């Protein structure tokens with residue numbers, strides 16, 4: 001079968017997981033995560049990153065869309081180290097350099113740091129390269145206008161793909177300073193919640209104002225997206241990444257998947273980070289959607305985790321399908337059910353496939369993972 005495409009990961013948070021314990025509230029979880037990440041030694045963080053890549057491969061994944069929290073000042077896991085881990089893993093990757101900052105006085109410095117990282121590490125945009133790079137605007141509520149403007153210009157100038165966490169939280173709507181969760185978030189960074197007072201009520205409008213809603217934009221989560229916003233995604237052919245288990249853990253709810261499908265929003269699937277999930281397997285993710293929406297045809301879910309993921313990462317027609325002219329990225333699965341007919345094939349695959357059923361993973365024609373025999 002075509003390899004699975006995990007369109008939203010944070011591999012550099014792998015050392016903080018897998019999660020255990022009851023669901024958490026989003027903002028306290030996020031602040032705790034930032035604190036715990038700061039305590040990780042460079043060695044542990046790097047080992048976690050590599051283990052995340054291996055876990056993805058072992059679950060049958062051939063390609064990931066990974067957010068790189070590079071930090072400011074630079075983190076212990078800078079781009080050259082990531083690059084060499086990614087190259088060694090064999091995975092096809094699109095790494096988004098993340099920017100974040102609501103304080104307008106820091107915008108110029110952060111934009112120029114991003115600019116120099118892009119110039120140094122993301123010189124080409126060829127979609128045929130196995131390792132590609134883009135930019136992530138963390139979220140509309142965590143990025144100032146003064147930062148969004150130069151970042152959008154940089155993305156346009158370099159034709160770089162963009163990723164953004166979008167409407168994951170209810171406080172992203174108008175006047176978030178009245179929401180205690182957002183005030184708590186801002187207090188941790190020393191930001192003034194009133195800085196968002198002049199924003200339009202929909203974060204999509206704000207993104208559009210900065211020309212950040214293009215077919216090269218990848219929207220992540222969309223839990224609180226309304227009908228009008230869903231139509232905007234559909235019209236602009238912007239892919240949305242569903243991260244169901246992360247959403248259930250941190251928010252106790254799922255996005256309006258039916259509405260995305262009926263309006264024709266291109267869908268992909270992601271695990272998000274292991275700090276908010278119990279595995280990096282898209283099989284577990286697909287099962288989570290299927291269990292809550294059993295009426296959605298399993299073939300649609302399978303498509304989202306393969307060809308849909310490819311389209312989301314700018315690889316439409318090049319990955320996510322087995323077709324002449326595509327990259328030779330595929331996964332060998334030994335199913336735990338009898339394949340004597342294609343009837344209910346996707347249903348059976350999603351219901352029963354575990355990582356242990358994945359026998360091998362081939363990327364660009366090279367065997368990159370082979371399950372060792374266990375008697």
Ligand SMILES: [Zn+2]
Pocket residue numbers: 008009010067165220272273
């Ligand atoms: Zn995320």
